[in-house]
Amino acid sequence: MPIVDHATRLITCKLVYYGPGRSGKTTNLTYLHSALPGTQVGELTSLATRRDRTLFFDYLPVDLGTVGAYHVRFQLYTVPGQPYYRAIRQLVLQGADGIAFVADSQRHRWDDNVESLRDLHANLAEHGVDARELPIVMQYNKQDLPAALTAPVAELSAALNFRGVPEFAGDALHGAGVFDTLRSLGMRVLKRLGADDGTATAHRAAFALRTPAFSPVLHAGYVTTDMLTGAAGGDA
Ligand SMILES: Nc1nc2c(ncn2[C@@H]2O[C@H](COP(=O)(O)OP(=O)(O)OP(=O)(O)O)[C@@H](O)[C@H]2O)c(=O)[nH]1
Numbered sequence: 001m002p003i004v005d006h007a008t009r010l011i012t013c014k015l016v017y018y019g020p021g022r023s024g025k026t027t028n029l030t031y032l033h034s035a036l037p038g039t040q041v042g043e044l045t046s047l048a049t050r051r052d053r054t055l056f057f058d059y060l061p062v063d064l065g066t067v068g069a070y071h072v073r074f075q076l077y078t079v080p081g082q083p084y085y086r087a088i089r090q091l092v093l094q095g096a097d098g099i100a101f102v103a104d105s106q107r108h109r110w111d112d113n114v115e116s117l118r119d120l121h122a123n124l125a126e127h128g129v130d131a132r133e134l135p136i137v138m139q140y141n142k143q144d145l146p147a148a149l150t151a152p153v154a155e156l157s158a159a160l161n162f163r164g165v166p167e168f169a170g171d172a173l174h175g176a177g178v179f180d181t182l183r184s185l186g187m188r189v190l191k192r193l194g195a196d197d198g199t200a201t202a203h204r205a206a207f208a209l210r211t212p213a214f215s216p217v218l219h220a221g222y223v224t225t226d227m228l229t230g231a232a233g234g235d236a
């Protein structure tokens with residue numbers, strides 16, 4: 001469950017980027033870190049890396065801004081995708097409010113995507129989490145690579161997205177699909193929070209994320225109270 005701190009008026013949601021090794025999880029966070037202004041994004045922390053491989057996790061805090069009286073913050077984590085680091089994935093997954101599954105669209109990574117998805121479900125089950133209850137979105141990354149090397153979105157979708165969750169073509173290196181993925185996941189997590197405990201603020205934040213107006217706002221990097229509350233209307 002996201003943490004709602006009524007004393008400090010802060011809603012904190014933990015979003016985990018999951019997927020096979022080298023699928024582009026860290027690249028998603030790197031792009032967000034470079035594209036969002038310092039007012040909205042904190043330091044990108046990469047704990048233990050060897051060359052460009054994540055050995056522990058990356059962490060990036062992203063502020064959505066103030067909605068009503070509350071501040072909404074997403075804590076983004078990546079897991080290390082290499083099979084060997086299962087125990088670390090298990091740790092990072094603990095308390096996740098939502099998952100962005102970053103698949104590698106390259107055909108030769110087909111089995112790795114399937115295996116990683118299986119690994120995700122097994123790890124969630126060990127935490128006692130029903131994957132069907134948890135907000136998940138899919139990103140089919142590296143769609144910028146030549147068509148001869150990559151599987152099209154429809155094919156990846158048929159193989160990986162059996163739950164019919166929101167899905168996006170990605171080119172995390174240049175940013176395509178990165179904001180869509182975060183926005184969609186954030187919306188689902190906040191919507192669920194609003195439904196679960198009737199937090200009107202979470203409802204409004206989710207609504208604001210869904211509105212078309214929010215897309216350029218996120219791209220420009222600025223979210224103002226007016227845009228969020230104005231788009232969402234009055235208190236529920
Ligand atoms: N062409 C292309 N390359 C990408 C894309 N996303 C990531 N890459 C490259 O793929 C490599 C791996 O990306 P990472 O973001 O480090 O992958 P990761 O999923 O964090 O990998 P692990 O930490 O090992 O789990 C890097 O060389 C990236 O530059 C993309 O959309 N297109």
Ligand SMILES: [Mg+2]
Nearest residue numbers: 025026053054
């Ligand atoms: Mg990584």
